[in-house]
Amino acid sequence: xxxxxxGQEHRGTISNIAEYDFTRFRxxxxxxxxxxxxxxxxxxRAGFGYVMNLxxxxxxxxxxxxxxxxxxxxxHTFHLPTGECTVTLEDVYMLLGLSTNxxxxxxxxxQLNALCVEMLGVDLIEGEGRERGRGQGTGNSVxxxxxxxxxxxxxxxxxxxxxxxxxxxxxSLCKNAKNDSCxxxxxxxxxxxxxxxxxxxxxxxxxxxxxxxxxxxxxxxGLDYTKTPVNxxxxxxxxxxxxxPQDFIWRPYLELGHESDPAEAAVWTAxxxxxxxxxxxxHQSDRVNLQFGMHQNISDPPxxxxxxxxxxxxx
Numbered sequence: 160x161x162x163x164x165x166g167q168e169h170r171g172t173i174s175n176i177a178e179y180d181f182t183r184f185r186x187x188x189x190x191x192x193x194x195x196x197x198x199x200x201x202x203x204r205a206g207f208g209y210v211m212n213l214x215x216x217x218x219x220x221x222x223x224x225x226x227x228x229x230x231x232x233x234x235h236t237f238h239l240p241t242g243e244c245t246v247t248l249e250d251v252y253m254l255l256g257l258s259t260n261x262x263x264x265x266x267x268x269x270q271l272n273a274l275c276v277e278m279l280g281v282d283l284i285e286g287e288g289r290e291r292g293r294g295q296g297t298g299n300s301v302x303x304x305x306x307x308x309x310x311x312x313x314x315x316x317x318x319x320x321x322x323x324x325x326x327x328x329x330x331s332l333c334k335n336a337k338n339d340s341c342x343x344x345x346x347x348x349x350x351x352x353x354x355x356x357x358x359x360x361x362x363x364x365x366x367x368x369x370x371x372x373x374x375x376x377x378x379x380x381g382l383d384y385t386k387t388p389v390n391x392x393x394x395x396x397x398x399x400x401x402x403x404p405q406d407f408i409w410r411p412y413l414e415l416g417h418e419s420d421p422a423e424a425a426v427w428t429a430x431x432x433x434x435x436x437x438x439x440x441x442h443q444s445d446r447v448n449l450q451f452g453m454h455q456n457i458s459d460p461p462x463x464x465x466x467x468x469x470x471x472x473x474x
Contacts, residue, residue, distance in 0.1 A: 206316030209256025
């Protein structure tokens with residue numbers, strides 16, 4: 160029995176690709192200005208210092224779309240001519256510098272109004288701030304569920320924000336694998352950096368020095384796009400169709416010299432659910448053993464947590 164069950168609902172079928180108006184597709188990624196220096200010490204205390212070094216970037220929307228066409232929600236992997244591959248917890252750590260070895264981003268989200276009023280002075284249930292407080296991926300607002308995690312600045316870094324970012328990315332990829340979806344709200348910069356590190360034949364060249372976290376390689380000005388397309392969906396589709404074994408880099412971070420915390424690395428190969436509040440996705444690491452330098456056997460059927468996949472789970 161086939162593991163791929165979406166059929167014509169998947170955006171990557173020949174007929175859906177031919178009929179889809181790709182000008183409708185967009186991401187909600189927006190360039191950020193560098194924060195004021197006086198708050199940088201607080202950002203560092205919260206554990207987000209590395210991320211703030213990655214604010215100057217642009218997103219190639221058509222590259223994101225091309226990857227969405229290759230994503231299979233049934234296995235949580237991209238299906239390419241070179242084999243199955245995916246964004247893993249290792250990629251989140253190496254590219255963004257976010258922790259993957261702390262507490263889950265999971266708190267009681269049922270009774271937060273009192274906390275909102277206490278911390279923000281805004282009634283998010285009955286008052287004018289209701290719609291703003293419940294923003295989801297609008298690009299300029301944050302869901303008020305996160306507020307309870309920000310009450311103590313020294314506790315913020317005790318959460319596995321890498322888990323939350325990857326969960327959000329998987330969730331967006333799965334929803335955008337459906338042919339009727341046109342808005343990508345996950346971390347597009349992470350996905351773009353992952354694709355460019357893994358498939359350098361698609362990536363611009365950076366003549367400058369870059370350091371950890373390694374998404375900074377594509378966060379610089381002066382990137383050279385001479386040999387690569389820019390926002391050319393047809394070109395991306397052709398290149399992905401014709402990938403050769405040497406065009407995909409299974410272990411791109413080996414020779415970069417970053418000493419990872421062994422406790423962090425121990426989590427990366429785990430096949431396990433990843434949780435962000437009430438949303439659960441599956442880290443199918445067993446299907447991409449080559450990304451960890453291990454032998455790839457025939458994988459067991461994937462565990463995509465049906466019927467809970469893409470659903471909110473109760474607490």
